[in-house]
Amino acid sequence: MGKKLSGKDLIKLGFPKNNSINVTLGHINRYHKRIKKEQILTEAKKVLLNPENYKGDGVWGKVAESLLSPVEVKRHALKTTRSPFAIYGENEIDDQAKYQLYDALKLPVAVAGALMPDAHTGYGLPIGGVLATQDAVIPYGVGVDIGCRMCLTIYPIPVSFLKGKKHQLENILAEHTKFGMYETHKIKHDHEVFERGEFTTIPFVKRLKDKAYKQLGTSGGGNHFVEFGEVTITDVDNAWDLPVGSYIGLLSHSGSRGLGANIAKHYTYLATKQCPLPKHVQQLAWLDINTHDGQEYWLAMNLAGDYAKACHDDIHRRIGKLLGSRPVAKIENHHNFAWKQEVNGEECIVHRKGATPAAKGELGIIPGSMTAPGFIVRGLGNEASLQSASHGAGRVLSRRKCKETLTRSEVKKELKAHEVTLIGGGIDEAPMAYKDIHKVMANQQELVEVLGTFTPKIVRMDT
Structure with a gap:
């Protein structure tokens, strides 16, 4: 027996001469490289004899x-309508973003779509794109930064502190x-998200746990920020039940860091292999939610979303402790995610990228730019927008x-x-890069x- x-x-073991052999070899190569051949064959035989016991x-x-x-695996053609x-x-949206939505709406699994007023061109779905699908989840419809989100904490601190204690507040943020790929906190905090079963039961996700632990409470580069400002x-x-008036607020914007990026990359690759599409829409490849990979992505995506929330919780807990004040309100929301939602009386998967x-x-919370206010909002449940709104001002440059x-x-x-x-902050995040939030x-x-x-006053970004 070769090594x-x-x-x-x-085949000797009794496997049928079909794609199950390729799947098994690929799986062993990915997860069982260091296990002895005899042990793998023993396990594989058990699966072969009772595959239903191993579903999920x-x-x-x-x-x-x-x-x-x-x-x-079959090549899919786009619908004609x-x-x-x-x-x-x-009138404020570039044509390319509209064409990206139009292409997505022709996918065989597409049910309905919407484009938000901050929309601009992205990869796969446009940024500001919303797409409802039937039994299908599109990793690039969620985006690379799974669970990218906003979090605003409001403190009962007089707004005069923004000027009077400016240096102390700057030092807290600095x-x-x-931020970025390499900065982490010297003192690491634990979080209940690390107790989640997905970190044990999904082999691919298990490998990412150590990095996720190190990156807890950190923010990415690009347009991610933590800032103090005036809440009105x-x-x-x-x-x-807050009285009308002004408060100090802490606003953060970031996502699931390396954990989400790796999950997005891995499952996008699987989707493109299982769902060949015309070249110009290949990034919209989907996973059938009823398959093993579809279910696994759904679990991994939700884990990444909860991890993104944990990162914000950690940021706000650290800073709140330094401020020495208890928050009077907290508002938060994802804006790169997929949800199960009823559309036209049927359960669909709604992607909001x-x-x-x-x-x-x-x-x-819908942020503006460094020099423009963000808005605290309450949804109106508009069905035509698939119950969605913009995630910010949107880029114009x-x-x-x-x-x-x-x-x-x-x-x-x-x-x-x-x-x-x-x-911190690069020239690519200049206030002029964004549309008029008003x-x-x-x-x-x-x-x-x-x-x-929320009007920003002290802004911290990646350097």
Whole structure:
């Protein structure tokens, strides 16, 4: 018997001469490289004899599926007509973003779609794109930064602290927030998210746990931030019984770090292998939610979303402790995720890639830019938008365009005019890179109602 397991070994064992052999070899190569051949064959024999006992098993589930009901790999053609859709603020959205949505609406699994007023071109689905599908989850419809989200904590601290204690607040952000690929906190905190079963039962996710532990409470690069600012509550009928007026707020924007990025990459690869599509829409490849890989991605995606929340919890806990104040309100929401939701009376999977959930009564935060206010909102449950709203102002200049056309002195001048202090931050995140948030909000009055605003004053980003 040779040392390396081959297809012939599996055929001798009794495996049928079909794709189950390729699936099993691929699986062994990925997860059982260091296990002795005899032991692998013993395990494989058990799965072969009783595959139904291994359905959903993290280690052997995919092999069991290939024996019971193999995933059919077939090239899909696009439909000739688009599923129903709605576009908000159409005149402010570039054509390429619209075409990306139109392509997504022609997928055989597409049920309905919407484009938010902050929309711009992305990979697969446009940023600001919302897509409902039947029994299918699209990893690139969720995005690379799974569970990218907003979190706002409101403190009963006088707004005068933003000027009077400016240096202390700057130091808190400079010393107690971590950004980018390599910065981590010296003192690590634990979190109940690490007790989750998915870190044990899904072999691919298990490998990512150590890195996730190290990165807890940190933020990514790009447009991720932690900032102090002025919260103004304008609606008497708010969810926290807060008097109308001004408070200090801490707002953070980031996602699931390396954990989410690796999950997105891995399952996108599996989707493209299982779901060949015309080249220009290949990034919209989906996983059937009823298959092993579809179920596994769903579990991994939800874990990444909960981990992203844990990161925000850690950031706000650390900073709240330094402020020495108890929060009076906390508002948070994902804007890169997929949810099971009823659409036209049927359960669908609704992907929001850069879109805020806005079911009736649901609370959320829609940020502007470093020099423009963000908005605390309550959803109106608009069915045409698939109960969604924008996730921010949206870019009007690409990162490359910012670097080509803007100067640091222009950015400094803009920040100074709005009395904003910036720690870190590249020219590609200049306030001028973003659409006018007031126009964006005007284009979605039928999607959300405004309860208050958040105006940034001390902003911390990746250096």
